[in-house]
Amino acid sequence: MKSMRTVMHGLPVQLVVSQEMSLSMCMRLWYELSDPYAVRVAFTVDESDEAVEWIIGRDLLIDGLRGPVGEGDVRIWPAGERDRGAVYIVLKPPDGLALLEVPAQDIKRFLQETETLVPRGSESERIDSDALLRHLLAEG
Numbered sequence: 001m002k003s004m005r006t007v008m009h010g011l012p013v014q015l016v017v018s019q020e021m022s023l024s025m026c027m028r029l030w031y032e033l034s035d036p037y038a039v040r041v042a043f044t045v046d047e048s049d050e051a052v053e054w055i056i057g058r059d060l061l062i063d064g065l066r067g068p069v070g071e072g073d074v075r076i077w078p079a080g081e082r083d084r085g086a087v088y089i090v091l092k093p094p095d096g097l098a099l100l101e102v103p104a105q106d107i108k109r110f111l112q113e114t115e116t117l118v119p120r121g122s123e124s125e126r127i128d129s130d131a132l133l134r135h136l137l138a139e140g
Contacts (some may be wrong), residue, residue, distance in 0.1 A: 005033040007113040011106040013043070016099040027102060031058065031114040036123035039114070043100075054091060062111055062120065064089070065104060078104065 013027040028042045028051070039058050042051035056074055063069045064076025064087060072092070079086040079101070087107055089100045 005117075007031045007110065007117055009106065009110040009113075011103060011110075014101040015043075016101055022101065025100075027100070029107075029110050031110075031117070033117060036118045056089075058111070058114060058123075059120070061107060065108060065111075 008028065008030040010026055010028045013025050014022040015025050016022045023045065026044050026046075028044075030040050031038075032040075037058060038055050039061055041054045041056055043054075044051050054074070056076075060069055060074060060076060065078060068075070068077035070076050070090075074092075075090040077088050079088060085104045086101045087104045089102060091098045091100070
């Protein structure tokens with residue numbers, strides 16, 4: 001789904017538990033014009049579950065399709081075997097670690113739509129610095 005200000009995609013993902021076992025999940029990605037550097041990600045096992053949400057840099061996702069990137073809480077890299085067409089994402093919450101296998105084509109499609117909305121490199125033009133400054137001063 002795409003609006004003038006938002007791009008949203010739901011896609012299948014595998015939570016890799018071991019070499020022999022994985023759990024199917026749904027990954028929902030959304031990108032908003034109001035926060036042009038970030039992609040919000042939510043994971044659920046089924047529709048009734050409460051979502052686990054993360055924020056990942058859009059550049060990190062883009063670069064992770066080509067090679068290993070990230071450190072700390074989020075790392076991304078393409079699958080070693082080209083025919084698998086997958087991207088691995090490691091998320092490190094305070095209480096564990098999650099290894100996710102995501103279809104690379106689905107991520108590429110989503111990112112292409114975000115780049116139609118905000119071309120890579122033009123994100124700073126979308127930031128309302130006056131509103132951000134007002135917000136920061138109000139909290140101070």
